[in-house]
Amino acid sequence: MKLLWGILVLFATGKYVQGVDDNQTVVKQDICQICDCNVKEKFLNCANENLYKLFNVKDWDTVISANKSAALANVDFDNNGIEIVTQFPTLEIHTLSLRRNKIRKIEKRAFYNLTLLEKLDLSDNKLTHAAMQRDVFEGHYNQQELEPLINLKWLSLAGNDLHTLDPDLFDHLPNLETLLLCHNQFAIMDANSAGAISSIPHLKVLDLSFMELRKIPETTLHGPRELKVLNLTGNLFTEIPDDIRLARNLVELVMDDVPIVHIGGNYSRFPRLPKLETLSLSFMSRLVSIEEGAFENLPALRHLSIRSNMHFSSIHPHAFANPDVELQPHVEWPPLQSLILYNNNLSTISEKLLERWDDIEEIDIRYNPWKCACENQWMVDKLVPIIKNKSKNPSMSEDVKCDHPVEMKGRSFTDMSLKHVGMRCEDYYGRHPERDGPILVGVFIGLMVGIPVTMAALFVYRRGCFGIFGYRPSPADYGRAFYKRTELRENLHI
Structure with a gap:
């Protein structure tokens, strides 16, 4: 009996020794037996493997031996239980993903040896301000830059527990072009955070969506003069943030799902953004109207998407340009190529909204409660034929239907256009004599x-x-x- 217990103890001791790390004289693990090593594609897939720590230097030697080099284009550690990111050995990794782990700490110089790293994904972890300090991204010495990770261009810190940023956090990332901070509950963009973002000289894409922001400090967008894409979706803005005017080279702006009620007119409007081409204002549950001059400061606008806004019922005829000769002798119409007004609460739309409807390549006005009255006759006679000729999807015109009056409900604008149906004007006092027939x-x-x-x-x-x-x-x-x-x-x- 004692002999049996001795054998069991020795067996258990042997299993434990194999499981300990390199500092405890451990036998190295074969990573390619734990993960999927695709030598041909230079891809290491360790996702969903129930890993609770990263491999040590000797473990990585097995991958290098199998691959006959340290070149790994993509390394994936997604969906594991890793809590600490230790320092990686010298590897030629280009893309490293550590999404959906439990990371709460990153060691100093963790990515120091990954000199070719271009894309790093740390999203959906438990990183806090204390864990994200400047020495995390420290790289090798460089005469021109401050110990940079010189090739890192894409970084995601989305979905963590960040409420502020260290002002020097990105000092070692001089060539960073894309930064994702979405789904961190900042609520307030403080001076340190604004300074950290402003310090990224070549930033081109910035995602600040779902951060509970009510305003953007002026200094945030003052530094990155090359910023082209800005995502402000899901924040708590009640008016258009005027500080986006500093992003003079902005090409795309996404402001979906914000609680703005009115845009333009006597309310806030978009500031001068001379290069903005794409604008999205969708899924805004409180948006009611777009008033006069809302888009008049966007002379390069090509793609406008206003969709699925359940209360959006009015767009002013002069929303894009003010044709008042006394105020503006030369009207500046945007070169619009795509207008999406899908699934809103619009009942009428003015022909004067745009100068040339036939110049637009894509028009989607489906699933709105259109009123079939004389003010929309131009839609039947002109707009629907344009949509039909431009679109390869028949539903783009066929699903434009009357909602009221009740006598016309469900009638297709396309059908009325083919039959040259004329729509009567509503009574000045709102009476409906067409409904008096049964009574008479x-x-x-x-x-x-x-x-x-x-x-x-x-x-x-x-x-x-x-x-x-x-x-x-x-x-x-x-x-x-x-x-x-x-x-x-x-x-x-x-």
Whole structure:
């Protein structure tokens, strides 16, 4: 019995020794037996392998031996339980993904030896401000830059527990072009965070979506003069942030799902963005109207998407340009190529909204409660034929239908266009005489039936029902019953 227990203890001890790390004189692990090593594609897939720590230097030697080099184009550690990112050995990794782990700490110089690293994904972990300090991204010495990771151009810190950023966090990333900070509950973009973002000189894409921001400090966008794409989706802006005017080279702006009610007119409007080509204002549950001059400061606008805004019911005819000669002699119309007004609450749209509808390559106005009245006649006669000719998808024109008045509900604009149907104008006082037809018919039938029946009833009443119910004495008959004729001799008697 003692011998059996001794064997079991030795066996357990041997398994433990194989499992410990390099500092405890451990036998190295064969990574390619744990993960999927694609030598041909230079791809190491360690996703969903229940790993709780990264491999040590000796473990990586097995991959290098199998690959006959340290070149690994892509390394994936997604969906594991890794908590600490230790320093990687010298590897020729270009893309490293550590998404959906439990990372709460990154060691100093963790990526120091990954000199060719271009893309790093640390999203959906438990990183805090304390874990994200400048020495995390420290690289090799360079005479021109401050110990840079010189090739890193894409970084995602999305979905962590960050509430602020160290102002020097990106000092070692001089060539960073894309930064994703979305789904971190900042609420307030403080001076340190604004300074950190502003310090990235070549930043081109910035994602600040779903960060509960109410405003953007002016200094945030002052530094990255090459910024082209800005995503502000899902924040708490109640008006257009004026500080985006500093992003003079911005090409694409996404402001979906923000609680703005009105844009333009007497409300906030977009500042001057001379190079902005793409704008998205979708899934805005509170948006009601786009007023005059809302887009007049966007002279390069080519693609506008305003879709799935359940309360968006009005777009001003002068939303894109103000044609008032006294104010602006030369109207500057944007070179719009795509206009998406899909699935809103629009009932009318003015022909004057754009100068040339036939110049637009893509128009989508489906699934709006369109009013079939004379003010939308131009849509039937002009706009729908344009959509039909431009689009390869038949539903783009066929699904444009009447919602009201009730007599026209469900009728297709395409069908009315083919049949050259003319739509009547609504009554000035909002009355609907077209709905009076059944009432008038009912009155007419009532008169045609009621008058003869009434006359017949009177006739029958006067004639005593033609003797059907017996003789009905007249008032005169009652008078004669008590009358007696006087005899002649009684009249002459004195």
